[in-house]
Amino acid sequence: MRTYRYFLLLFWVGQPYPTFSTPLSKRTSGFPAKKRALELSGNSRHELNRSKRSWMWNQFFLLEEYTGSGNQYVGKLHSDQDKGDGSLKYILSGDGAGDLFIINENTGDIQATRRLDREEKPTYILRAQAVNKKTGIPVEPESEFVIKIHDINDNEPIFTKEVYTATVPEMSDVGTVVVQVTATDADDPTYGNSAKVVYSILQGQPYFSVESETGIIKTALFNMDRENKEQYQVVIQAKDMAGQMGGLSGTTTVNITLTDVNDNPPRFPQSTYQFTTPESSPPGTSIGRIKATDADVGENAAIQYSITEGEGLDMFDVITDQDTQEGIITVKKLLDFEKKKVYTLKVEASNPHVEPRFLYLGPFKDSATVRIMVEDVDEPPVFSKLAYTLQIREDAQINTAIGSVTAQDPDAARNPVRYSVDRHTDLDRIFNIHSGNGSVFTSKLLDRETLLWHNITVIATETNNPKQSSRVPLYIKVLDVNDNAPEFAEFYETFVCEKAKADQLIQTLRAVDKDDPQSGHQFSFYLAPEAASGSNFTIHDNKDNTAGILTRKNGYNRHEMSTYLLPVVISDNDHPVQSSTGTVTVRVCACDHHGNMQSCHAEALVHPTGLSTGALVAILLCIVILLVTVALFAALRRQRKKEPLIISKEDIRDNVVSYNDEGGGEEDTQAFDIGTLRNPEAIEDSKLRRDIVPEALFLPRRTPAARDNTDVRDFINQRLKENDTDPTAPPYDSLATYAYEGAGSVADSLSSLESVTTDGDQDYDYLSDWGPRFKKLADLYGGADSDKDS
Numbered sequence: 033m034r035t036y037r038y039f040l041l042l043f044w045v046g047q048p049y050p051t052f053s054t055p056l057s058k059r060t061s062g063f064p065a066k067k068r069a070l071e072l073s074g075n076s077r078h079e080l081n082r083s084k085r086s087w088m089w090n091q092f093f094l095l096e097e098y099t100g101s102g103n104q105y106v107g108k109l110h111s112d113q114d115k116g117d118g119s120l121k122y123i124l125s126g127d128g129a130g131d132l133f134i135i136n137e138n139t140g141d142i143q144a145t146r147r148l149d150r151e152e153k154p155t156y157i158l159r160a161q162a163v164n165k166k167t168g169i170p171v172e173p174e175s176e177f178v179i180k181i182h183d184i185n186d187n188e189p190i191f192t193k194e195v196y197t198a199t200v201p202e203m204s205d206v207g208t209v210v211v212q213v214t215a216t217d218a219d220d221p222t223y224g225n226s227a228k229v230v231y232s233i234l235q236g237q238p239y240f241s242v243e244s245e246t247g248i249i250k251t252a253l254f255n256m257d258r259e260n261k262e263q264y265q266v267v268i269q270a271k272d273m274a275g276q277m278g279g280l281s282g283t284t285t286v287n288i289t290l291t292d293v294n295d296n297p298p299r300f301p302q303s304t305y306q307f308t309t310p311e312s313s314p315p316g317t318s319i320g321r322i323k324a325t326d327a328d329v330g331e332n333a334a335i336q337y338s339i340t341e342g343e344g345l346d347m348f349d350v351i352t353d354q355d356t357q358e359g360i361i362t363v364k365k366l367l368d369f370e371k372k373k374v375y376t377l378k379v380e381a382s383n384p385h386v387e388p389r390f391l392y393l394g395p396f397k398d399s400a401t402v403r404i405m406v407e408d409v410d411e412p413p414v415f416s417k418l419a420y421t422l423q424i425r426e427d428a429q430i431n432t433a434i435g436s437v438t439a440q441d442p443d444a445a446r447n448p449v450r451y452s453v454d455r456h457t458d459l460d461r462i463f464n465i466h467s468g469n470g471s472v473f474t475s476k477l478l479d480r481e482t483l484l485w486h487n488i489t490v491i492a493t494e495t496n497n498p499k500q501s502s503r504v505p506l507y508i509k510v511l512d513v514n515d516n517a518p519e520f521a522e523f524y525e526t527f528v529c530e531k532a533k534a535d536q537l538i539q540t541l542r543a544v545d546k547d548d549p550q551s552g553h554q555f556s557f558y559l560a561p562e563a564a565s566g567s568n569f570t571i572h573d574n575k576d577n578t579a580g581i582l583t584r585k586n587g588y589n590r591h592e593m594s595t596y597l598l599p600v601v602i603s604d605n606d607h608p609v610q611s612s613t614g615t616v617t618v619r620v621c622a623c624d625h626h627g628n629m630q631s632c633h634a635e636a637l638v639h640p641t642g643l644s645t646g647a648l649v650a651i652l653l654c655i656v657i658l659l660v661t662v663a664l665f666a667a668l669r670r671q672r673k674k675e676p677l678i679i680s681k682e683d684i685r686d687n688v689v690s691y692n693d694e695g696g697g698e699e700d701t702q703a704f705d706i707g708t709l710r711n712p713e714a715i716e717d718s719k720l721r722r723d724i725v726p727e728a729l730f731l732p733r734r735t736p737a738a739r740d741n742t743d744v745r746d747f748i749n750q751r752l753k754e755n756d757t758d759p760t761a762p763p764y765d766s767l768a769t770y771a772y773e774g775a776g777s778v779a780d781s782l783s784s785l786e787s788v789t790t791d792g793d794q795d796y797d798y799l800s801d802w803g804p805r806f807k808k809l810a811d812l813y814g815g816a817d818s819d820k821d822s
Contacts, residue, residue: 094106096149098144109135109160119165121138123162124158140162153181155181188280189229189270190218191213192215212249213268215229228274235266239253240264266285266287267284268283269282292332294328297326297395301324302400304403305379307403307404309404309405320360322358324357324400326383335352336381340379340399348364349362374406375405380398411442413500417437419505434473434508450494450495452493454503480513481547484509491503514547514608514609518604519602528621529621531587531623532583536583537581538583541557541578549606553577555605556603557600568584568596595618796813
């Protein structure tokens with residue numbers, strides 16, 4: 033039940049002095065000197081005498097959340113200038129004037145039109161004034177007063193969050209702070225206990241507690257284990273009025289999660305594991321997985337696996353899968369079923385991150401036994417060596433044994449092995465191998481100077497299972513045998529001056545040998561026996577695999593002997609001794625006083641002023657280009673100077689020759705018989721040309737048959753047939769295509785070439801029948817005949 037208190041205030045304002053200097057916002061004692069004042073009273077409407085004590089005359093209180101019917105009465109405004117005759121009216125201005133607060137202008141009663149809420153606005157500042165109705169002139173100075181809204185407990189505490197989320201490590205000590213909750217109350221904290229909040233826990237005991245004044249939540253139970261329960265929901269209540277009966281309250285929920293600490297060691301679910309793996313498993317092969325469980329989470333559940341003891345410490349390894357926290361057992365070295373079939377290991381799982389305060393719980397590790405059984409597989413043969421190196425002399429005969437390779441089946445069955453040579457490494461089939469015992473022998477002759485090393489591959493295959501095979505490299509070195517004679521390092525051709533002195537060095541000789549003796553090369557030089565006696569030169573062996581050619585006499589005459597050929601024998605000191613004879617050409621030349629060659633009787637050895645081969649070729653090429661240019665220029669000039677055949681239109685004879693006939697004319701009886709180019713079918717059938725329309729139809733004059741030429745005729749007939757059957761050819765005969773002037777012409781051919789096909793003279797009398805246009809031509813040829821007859 034709410035209790036409302038009403039206050040009665042008198043608001044006195046003294047008669048204003050001319051300066052209106054009386055402040056209304058300060059405290060005052062009693063009333064002004066004159067008894068004229070503005071009175072503001074409450075519901076009692078009794079006049080109060082405040083002259084004997086000091087009081088705040090410019091403010092009063094109004095209760096919030098008024099629930100009565102109608103307007104709430106605030107107070108009364110009255111001026112001592114009011115005679116009650118209605119000549120004055122009261123005016124109210126300021127916060128909410130005219131809307132929230134209204135005044136009766138005649139009586140000065142002030143009322144609130146609606147319920148007020150202190151939480152919305154705690155104070156209102158208003159101004160009151162009395163004015164003359166008629167003149168509108170104020171009879172009192174404007175007075176300011178404050179209305180304070182009196183608070184009641186109408187707001188419950190509200191938490192800053194609807195739901196709180198907090199974490200606390202598991203196994204925490206009692207009293208460990210978890211989180212602090214806060215609730216606020218909108219009521220006036222300066223008035224009573226309406227805004228005094230007290231916290232209490234409604235749900236979450238006995239695990240947690242809350243401090244009533246601060247709202248701090250703490251742990252209340254010892255050794256709370258996350259593995260038993262991880263999530264807790266705590267309900268906290270905030271109540272005002274200091275928690276007394278009748279106070280308003282609000283609640284919030286706090287979700288508390290216990291975070292993990294490393295308080296649990298890893299544990300293997302079983303004490304023994306068993307795996308199998310074939311002996312052919314290469315290093316790094318996974319054999320199996322083991323996993324220890326840890327009730328913790330995150331890095332507290334991280335597990336590290338290791339092999340602590342057992343028979344296979346050096347044969348196996350264990351690694352940790354960081355994603356699944358499993359231990360993967362892998363092969364570390366190659367296994368051999370024939371040597372060991374079973375391995376026993378002890379694998380340990382431990383936590384890398386350990387909290388010292390939980391060591392009292394025991395060691396944070398566990399171990400298990402792993403038994404690994406090796407399975408036998410059919411393995412390929414194994415050679416006794418990773419690589420073989422053999423040697424053989426290059427003079428070895430075919431089928432000479434070089435050595436042998438050995439391989440055997442590592443399995444218990446000891447299957448027989450068959451050997452072969454990989455022919456991709458011995459394309460020339462120089463070597464072969466015995467398939468049963470692995471002996472390697474030659475199948476062709478060898479030459480160290482051609483190839484020193486032969487690198488081949490030998491294959492060993494199980495006889496019972498050809499899929500099981502292995503390979504081994506075989507390196508064969510060919511040993512040197514002295515089978516090559518030494519020879520000159522280069523071709524030697526030197527000269528000797530005519531005025532040379534005896535024992536003069538004219539050339540130094542060097543030799544090479546393809547062989548490679550162990551003690552090195554030792555060459556000997558000397559003249560061939562047939563040239564040693566009476567030779568004009570001597571050979572001096574320098575004993576360092578070189579020799580010098582020395583003159584044997586003073587002076588040489590190139591006119592007597594221009595060239596000397598010296599046969600020099602070169603031999604080595606190896607076994608067997610090899611030798612060869614090389615010829616040195618010595619020319620006799622004229623030299624200056626310094627010994628420089630100037631000229632020789634034969635072709636000079638040096639051409640200091642001569643032209644090189646490239647220069648001679650360039651000169652010849654320029655000459656050829658010049659000649660071709662001159663020939664082309666002369667041909668062009670000859671063509672330009674050639675006069676046209678037709679000089680005058682009246683020269684009918686010249687017009688007849690203007691067919692550009694390149695033949696020898698009528699007098700050329702040795703020319704090609706052009707009559708063979710005529711189409712015999714056209715002559716016999718008298719076919720007319722279809723590409724022109726003749727003015728008159730004349731029967732063609734038959735000419736004597738030309739001498740038969742089968743090759744040309746067959747060629748022309750073949751071309752004619754091809755063009756007649758060609759669907760893309762024009763629908764007429766093309767004279768240019770057949771090189772045929774046409775037998776169907778009404779005038780026949782006017783060319784004199786036809787005359788060569790007749791045995792006798794031509795008869796030109798028919799020209800007179802052609803009309804006046806051919807009269808001159810008829811007279812010309814007709815006259816020629818008459819002249820000949822005469």
